[in-house]
Amino acid sequence: MSTPDAAPSSSGLRAYFKRQNIEFSWNRIGIQALGGMAHGLFASLLIGTILGTLGLFLPGAAGAFLQDISTYTKAIQGAAMAMAIGYSVGAAPFIVYSLATVGYSSNALGGAGGPLAVYFVALIAIFFGKLVSKRTPVDLIVTPAVTIVTGVLASALLAPPIGAGASALGSFIRWATTQQPFLMGLLISVAMGIILTLPISSAAICAALNLVGLAGGAAVAGCCAHMVGFAVCSYRENRTGGLASIGLGTSMLLVPNLLRKPVLWLPPVIASAVTGPLATCLFQLQMNGEPISSGMGTCGLVGPIGVVTGWIAPSETALQDGLSALTPRVVDWLGLILICVVLPALLSWVISEFMRKKGWIAPGDYKLV
Numbered sequence: 262m263s264t265p266d267a268a269p270s271s272s273g274l275r276a277y278f279k280r281q282n283i284e285f286s287w288n289r290i291g292i293q294a295l296g297g298m299a300h301g302l303f304a305s306l307l308i309g310t311i312l313g314t315l316g317l318f319l320p321g322a323a324g325a326f327l328q329d330i331s332t333y334t335k336a337i338q339g340a341a342m343a344m345a346i347g348y349s350v351g352a353a354p355f356i357v358y359s360l361a362t363v364g365y366s367s368n369a370l371g372g373a374g375g376p377l378a379v380y381f382v383a384l385i386a387i388f389f390g391k392l393v394s395k396r397t398p399v400d401l402i403v404t405p406a407v408t409i410v411t412g413v414l415a416s417a418l419l420a421p422p423i424g425a426g427a428s429a430l431g432s433f434i435r436w437a438t439t440q441q442p443f444l445m446g447l448l449i450s451v452a453m454g455i456i457l458t459l460p461i462s463s464a465a466i467c468a469a470l471n472l473v474g475l476a477g478g479a480a481v482a483g484c485c486a487h488m489v490g491f492a493v494c495s496y497r498e499n500r501t502g503g504l505a506s507i508g509l510g511t512s513m514l515l516v517p518n519l520l521r522k523p524v525l526w527l528p529p530v531i532a533s534a535v536t537g538p539l540a541t542c543l544f545q546l547q548m549n550g551e552p553i554s555s556g557m558g559t560c561g562l563v564g565p566i567g568v569v570t571g572w573i574a575p576s577e578t579a580l581q582d583g584l585s586a587l588t589p590r591v592v593d594w595l596g597l598i599l600i601c602v603v604l605p606a607l608l609s610w611v612i613s614e615f616m617r618k619k620g621w622i623a624p625g626d627y628k629l630v
Contacts, residue, residue, distance in 0.1 A: 281391045282351050289350055290384065292460045297349025298380050299462035301342035301364075302553045307563065309334025310551045314570045337361075339368025339375060343383040343412075355404040356390035363412030370420035373578060374427030377469035378420035385419075386412030431470035435582060438476040442541035449476055450483030450537020451530060457484045457558055458491070458512040458519070458529075467556035471578045473571075475541045477548025477555035478600075481568065482540040483533040484558030485601040488512045490529030490609030495627030503629055508559055514629055524621055532608040536600050544596030547571070549579040565601045 278284070313331025316324040334341075343364025347357040363386045364379050371378025390408035397403045438445040449472075457463035463484060466472075472480050492508030495515065499507070507514055512529075519525055540546040546568065548555045554567020571579060572589050616622045 281394060283388065283391050284350075293349045294346050294380065294384060295462040295465045296460075297345040297347075298342050298376065298383075299465040299468070299553070299556075300349070301345030302338060302376065302464065302468055303563075304345070305334045305341035306338040307551055307553050307557075310570060310574075310576075311566060314574050317573060337365070339364040339366075339379050342368070342376060342379045343386075346380065346383045347387055350384075350387060352387050352391065353394045353404065355400065356387060356394060356408050359390065359405040359408035360386060360412070362409050363416065366413045367416040367420045370416050371424030372421070372428060373431070373471055373581075374424030374469065375420075376465065377427040378416070378423040380465070380469065381423055382412055382415045382420060385415045427469055428471065431472060431578075434470060434472065435474050435476045438474070438479065438541060442475060443538045445476065446479040446482075446537040446539075446541030447534050448537075449479035450486065450533045450540070452483070453480040453556060454483030454487035454529060454533040454558075455526075457556060458487050458516065458526075460513055460516060463556035463558075464553045465556070468551075468553040471552045472555045473548045473550075473552050473576060473579045474582055475545065475547055477552060478540045478546035478568070479537045480555040481546065481548055481558070481564045482536040482600050484556060485564055486533035486536050486605040486609070487529040488558040488560065489602055489605040490532045491515055491627075493606045493610045494525075494528050494613040494622075495629070498625060498628040503627075506629075509561065511560060512558075515627065517630055518627055522626055524616070525626055527616065528609040528612040529605070531612055532605045535608055536604050539604070540596070540600045544592070544600060546596055546600055547579075549575040551576045552578060559601065565597055568597055 309331040312327045312334075316327030316331065318324070319327065340361040341364070343360040344357050347360045352360070360383055363383060367378045367382035368375035386408050389411040390404055393407050394400065394404045434445070434449070438449065453463050453467070456466060463480070467477065467480055488511070489508050491512040492504045495503050495507060515525070548568055549571025550567035551570070554563050554570070557563035557567070559565070569589075572587055572593075613622060
């Protein structure tokens with residue numbers, strides 16, 4: 262007699278995975294998981310860094326309290342990332358709770374590449390947790406035990422090499438940017454701007470690769486160019502609401518429009534190709550704050566705030582690269598404003614108006630649906 266809840270045969274594996282909400286797809290692994298990782302970082306390390314920086318300007322107990330918060334958020338960033346990944350991919354509650362331990366261990370063992378280690382290890386732990394979730398009468402014991410044991414084991418085996426690899430790649434990108442600031446500034450700016458607009462987490466990628474210094478500055482330039490650029494390009498169609506939701510929210514809102522008509526991408530892409538090299542070669546804009554800020558653009562003004570934060574309290578990665586706190590000059594502030602807001606808006610507007618006159622952009626093309 263067949264038993265539906267028994268371990269699946271090879272022929273029934275696909276059906277079993279479907280029942281357990283196990284999905285191997287780009288949307289689940291590449292979009293939902295990376296997005297969750299970025300949300301976890303934002304809700305822990307990034308907001309803690311901003312509050313800690315604010316605490317530097319407040320006297321007495323208030324300032325010390327905010328800096329304590331910053332210390333706590335840095336300590337639990339791995340747990341926050343892993344739990345956010347679990348939540349984003351539809352893991353059951355016992356799996357999500359258990360991922361706190363998995364995330365903490367993988368982030369700690371991953372070193373400078375901790376965020377990337379958390380991403381891969383959390384996915385492994387989630388897979389095994391989902392395999393057994395709600396399949397036994399003692400789910401309270403089995404699911405957390407399997408999730409934690411497999412996750413910590415994967416952390417011990419995989420986190421150190423993943424962290425070392427991510428750290429080496431990030432170091433190479435940062436080194437290459439100092440050697441070839443024009444070319445790398447252009448490539449990083451355009452690539453990160455495009456990634457930010459796609460349903461992929463540019464913030465998570467910047468965090469995983471520890472993109473700070475000139476490379477981080479180029480990433481900030483590209484992300485801001487796409488957010489501000491698309492906000493200005495689409496003003497005719499979306500007015501003030503679109504200006505705010507795209508410029509301060511996310512340019513991902515325009516993905517349906519871009520898929521229907523890819524030429525709409527040209528104004529911010531060209532703008533990012535200009536502002537990236539200007540950021541690295543002329544203004545030497547550097548992200549000395551937390552790497553996640555490099556991939557946020559003007560979303561909540563996190564990108565520019567990250568630069569300012571780095572001027573006051575550099576991140577650990579920035580300090581390791583020999584960067585330090587500095588007193589910003591007038592030219593630094595001018596460069597930040599031009600790269601993050603003025604030039605993307607001006608360049609994108611001029612290019613989009615030219616394209617409208619040529620008929621390459623039709624009325625309503627940028628209309629949010």
